Amino acid sequence: RIYGFDKIEPQRPEFPLNTEVKKDPEKMIRDFLSARGFFEVITFPWIENEYFEIFSLEAFWEILNPLNKEQSKLRTSLIPSLVKTLKFNHRNFNYDLAIFEIGKIYHANEEVKFLGILATGNFIKHFSLEKKWDFITFKGVIESILEKVGVNKDYKILPAKKPFLHPYLRAKIEKDGKILGYFGKIHPDIAKKLEIREEYIPFVGELNFSQLMQFKEKTLYKPFSKYPPVHRDLSLVYDEEKGNVETLLKIIKDFLGEILEELYIFDVYKGEKIGKGKISVALHLGLRHPEKSLSAEEVNTLLEDLINQLEENGYFLRK
Numbered sequence: 060r061i062y063g064f065d066k067i068e069p070q071r072p073e074f075p076l077n078t079e080v081k082k083d084p085e086k087m088i089r090d091f092l093s094a095r096g097f098f099e100v101i102t103f104p105w106i107e108n109e110y111f112e113i114f115s116l117e118a119f120w121e122i123l124n125p126l127n128k129e130q131s132k133l134r135t136s137l138i139p140s141l142v143k144t145l146k147f148n149h150r151n152f153n154y155d156l157a158i159f160e161i162g163k164i165y166h167a168n169e170e171v172k173f174l175g176i177l178a179t180g181n182f183i184k185h186f187s188l189e190k191k192w193d194f195i196t197f198k199g200v201i202e203s204i205l206e207k208v209g210v211n212k213d214y215k216i217l218p219a220k221k222p223f224l225h226p227y228l229r230a231k232i233e234k235d236g237k238i239l240g241y242f243g244k245i246h247p248d249i250a251k252k253l254e255i256r257e258e259y260i261p262f263v264g265e266l267n268f269s270q271l272m273q274f275k276e277k278t279l280y281k282p283f284s285k286y287p288p289v290h291r292d293l294s295l296v297y298d299e300e301k302g303n304v305e306t307l308l309k310i311i312k313d314f315l316g317e318i319l320e321e322l323y324i325f326d327v328y329k330g331e332k333i334g335k336g337k338i339s340v341a342l343h344l345g346l347r348h349p350e351k352s353l354s355a356e357e358v359n360t361l362l363e364d365l366i367n368q369l370e371e372n373g374y375f376l377r378k
Contacts, residue, residue, distance in 0.1 A: 077282070084208060084272060085161055088174060091207050092294060093186070095200070101182055102140035104163065105130045110139040113252050114223045119167045133165040137175030138223070138263050139162060142253065145177060151208045154259055155180030157192075172268040176200070176241075179261035194228050194244065197262040201232070201242050204266065209275040214239065215305065223249050224263075234274055240266035281349075286318060288347040289358050294377040295369065296339045299329075302373050304340060310372055311344070314365050318353070321345025339377050 089099060107129045111118055116139070118132040125131040134140060136162055148156050159176040178197055183190040190196075198216075205214065209243030219231035219241045229243030250260045297308065304324065312319060326341035333339050344355060346361075366376060 061235075068191075070235060077096065083220045084268075084275075087207065088161065088204065091204070092159050092176070092200075095157075095203075097159050097176065099180075100141070100144050100158050102137075102162070103130070103159060104165070106132060106134045106139050106143075108132065110143065113249060114139055120165050123367045135164050135262075137162055137164060137173050137265055138177075140352050141177040141263060142173050142255075142261065145179065146253065146255070149255070149259065155182070155184065156261070157182060174204070174266045174268050174271075175264070176242075176263050179259050179262045188299055192262055194262065196306060197242060197264070198230070201264050201266070205232070205239075205271070208271050209278060210234070210271060211274075211276050219243065224248070228262075237270060238267070239270055239274070254298070284320075284347045284349045286348055286350075288345050289353050289355075290321075291344045291346070291358065291362060292325075292341065293344065293362075294326075294339060294341045295374045296333050296337050296377045297374045299338050300338050302338075306372070307340065307369070307374055310369060310374070311342070311365065314368055315344075315346065315361070318346050318348050319344065333377065 065240050087182065093099065105122065105125070106116075109129070110116075110130075111132060114136065116135050118135060120133040122131050122133070140162075141158060144158060145156055146167065148154075157176075157178040159174065161172065161174050163170045166175050176256040178192045178200070180191065181189045182192050182196070202256060214232055214234040217233055219229045221229055221241055221243065223239075223246055224243035225246050229241065231241040242262065244262050245255070245260050247257070250257070255261070297307070308322065311322060323343055324340055325343055326339075328339040328341075329337070346358060369375070
């Protein structure tokens with residue numbers, strides 16, 4: 060005031076530049092699931108002996124002075140805790156449920172942090188609009204969690220062997236030979252023992268939170284190509300015993316590389332028209348070059364080379 064504001068030279072403020080903003084992964088997952096209608100629960104780290112027997116789980120640690128003899132074993136899975144919460148809600152007439160928990164489970168030599176989720180009943184309720192949870196919808200939530208954490212698409216979803224899950228509705232997530240988790244629907248026999256009504260048998264999943272952090276990758280962004288896309292459809296037939304869709308998609312992705320902008324399956328057929336033991340898969344491909352327009356001749360030549368490579372691996376154009 061005394062020196063004079065008009066005499067002070069303007070200066071650009073200097074701030075420390077931090078391009079690596081670290082976000083708490085647990086909070087990120089909590090916010091992500093909460094925004095999709097899931098409620099977080101916090102349960103005790105021990106499980107009743109009855110649940111260990113019903114879920115065919117192995118216990119490694121026992122509490123020397125438990126408050127209750129039936130609660131003397133530390134849990135080796137979050138699923139029984141979530142199912143117990145489900146039963147409590149059912150007793151209180153809350154049948155539409157979507158919950159999750161981030162907690163520790165206790166193996167022989169270590170304690171590991173896991174993410175457990177459970178969903179049952181309706182997940183959309185607005186006046187007369189109701190939609191029930193199914194395997195595909197629940198799988199989508201699991202894949203969205205992996206994407207949110209930063210695990211790229213190199214992971215595989217394969218059939219799992221979990222005795223407490225439905226034999227035809229269960230899968231595991233594998234990457235680089237390590238199992239990141241599993242998901243599926245509770246086995247009907249287990250649900251019957253737990254007195255859960257058939258229409259409310261839940262979908263459950265468990266992800267190894269510690270391993271997810273090991274496979275976390277930084278998200279990279281790139282600008283949209285200003286050149287027009289080219290769309291093509293392919294219908295391929297392969298032997299059910301020798302091929303699978305996962306290998307088919309991998310061949311296409313590896314061959315086309317960065318110009319492959321879109322790839323999805325829109326039809327699957329199995330019947331007498333294509334022969335016994337054969338499967339027909341119809342695919343949609345969206346191609347776009349980042350630096351130039353693709354001519355029809357270039358696309359046709361590219362697809363011919365792709366089809367030749369597919370045929371070498373047992374995938375043939377449907378006639």
